[in-house]
Amino acid sequence: MSEAEKFVMRAASEFDFEGMPTSFERCNAGHINDTFFIYCEKKDPSYILQRVNTNIFKDPESLMENIWGVCMHLRRKTAEEGGDPDREVRKIILTKSGSRYYIDEEGGYWRAYLCLNGVLCLNEATKETFYKSALAFGHFFCQLADYPADTLVETIPNFHNTVSRFNDFVAALEADPLGRAKECPELIEFALSKRDKCSYILDRLASGEMRLCVTHNDTKLNNVLLDEKTGDGVCVIDLDTVMPGSILYDFGDSIRFGASSAKEDEADLDKVFVDLELFETYVDGFLKELRPAMTEAEILGLPMGAYLMTYECGIRFLADYLTGDTYFKTHYEGQNLVRAKNQLKLVADMDEKLPEMEKIVRRYL
Ligand code: GN1
Numbered sequence: 391m392s393e394a395e396k397f398v399m400r401a402a403s404e405f406d407f408e409g410m411p412t413s414f415e416r417c418n419a420g421h422i423n424d425t426f427f428i429y430c431e432k433k434d435p436s437y438i439l440q441r442v443n444t445n446i447f448k449d450p451e452s453l454m455e456n457i458w459g460v461c462m463h464l465r466r467k468t469a470e471e472g473g474d475p476d477r478e479v480r481k482i483i484l485t486k487s488g489s490r491y492y493i494d495e496e497g498g499y500w501r502a503y504l505c506l507n508g509v510l511c512l513n514e515a516t517k518e519t520f521y522k523s524a525l526a527f528g529h530f531f532c533q534l535a536d537y538p539a540d541t542l543v544e545t546i547p548n549f550h551n552t553v554s555r556f557n558d559f560v561a562a563l564e565a566d567p568l569g570r571a572k573e574c575p576e577l578i579e580f581a582l583s584k585r586d587k588c589s590y591i592l593d594r595l596a597s598g599e600m601r602l603c604v605t606h607n608d609t610k611l612n613n614v615l616l617d618e619k620t621g622d623g624v625c626v627i628d629l630d631t632v633m634p635g636s637i638l639y640d641f642g643d644s645i646r647f648g649a650s651s652a653k654e655d656e657a658d659l660d661k662v663f664v665d666l667e668l669f670e671t672y673v674d675g676f677l678k679e680l681r682p683a684m685t686e687a688e689i690l691g692l693p694m695g696a697y698l699m700t701y702e703c704g705i706r707f708l709a710d711y712l713t714g715d716t717y718f719k720t721h722y723e724g725q726n727l728v729r730a731k732n733q734l735k736l737v738a739d740m741d742e743k744l745p746e747m748e749k750i751v752r753r754y755l
């Protein structure tokens with residue numbers, strides 16, 4: 391076993407797992423934390439072990455306090471609804487000494503969750519799976535509607551503040567430490583041209599037309615586990631960014647990822663466009679439960695939510711490329727640029743399709 395492998399197994403041995411950990415596999419789905427599947431002597435259960443990225447989550451104790459509170463609340467709600475809290479809510483596994491974290495010699499923060507069997511974590515949607523994911527995220531939002539938002543710490547301040555994301559992008563462009571800006575002048579021009587749109591949600595939050603609620607803020611398809619047999623949503627995962635936000639953030643981020651005709655890092659841009667059928671499917675599922683809880687401005691704003699979350703993600707990838715890939719994990723050179731081009735291609739497509747998207751949403755008013 392290599393030193394790096396021993397490091398993971400050493401962390402795993404600190405947790406209160408059933409049986410001794412015997413092996414692990416790295417999970418490459420997320421862009422932020424280091425995630426591993428841990429297998430023990432007894433085949434079942436297995437576990438998720440994560441080393442939290444503390445360059446990004448600077449206050450891991452508060453982060454875990456958020457997650458703990460949210461999970462306890464979700465467990466109560468799920469039990470009241472007759473569901474199975476151990477399956478439908480992320481189950482936190484403590485260390486053998488009862489802590490939420492094991493802290494390694496380097497000061498790294500490790501946490502663990504129960505791994506579920508019989509579930510799918512998808513990176514591409516079909517109509518059926520996308521619909522089920524919309525129901526699941528909609529339900530998650532409803533379950534948290536009465537959660538005391540003021541107890542939640544903002545784990546990443548201004549996370550979906552698109553104006554502040556735009557300013558970060560401009561700062562990265564001006565610094566351009568690696569001279570990469572010259573590789574993509576048209577893309578940069580396109581990104582800069584959308585400046586006026588950035589405050590759409592913030593303006594409406596300020597005016598009270600839209601409300602600040604407890605939101606997930608990272609509702610991509612692979613952040614909800616679906617039942618392998620029925621396709622039904624089982625459990626919403628990746629709760630690191632649960633904090634006050636607009637419902638448009640959650641809707642928009644799901645569309646950005648799931649209503650695209652291609653994966654987030656598809657390099658052939660001819661393959662990348664917004665699939666309006668998937669868009670409508672998601673609107674339908676999302677509003678099933680949520681419609682009564684939303685204001686008219688929020689419902690009518692859904693297409694712009696999709697637009698801005700896609701745009702924001704595009705400029706975040708681009709800013710990270712310009713800065714030298716320090717935020718999002720990359721698996722090959724230039725991947726952040728590919729991701730940025732991909733997301734901004736979706737934005738260009740939405741520039742054309744917004745009227746159609748608005749028409750779809752009006753049907754559900
Ligand atoms: C990151 O952690 P993960 O991979 O689910 C990012 C999201 C981005 C997403 C793009 C904390 O999500 O904001 O939309 O990548 N999470 C954080 O795929 O920055």
Ligand code: MG
Binds near residue numbers: 419420421612613628
């Ligand atoms: Mg994730």
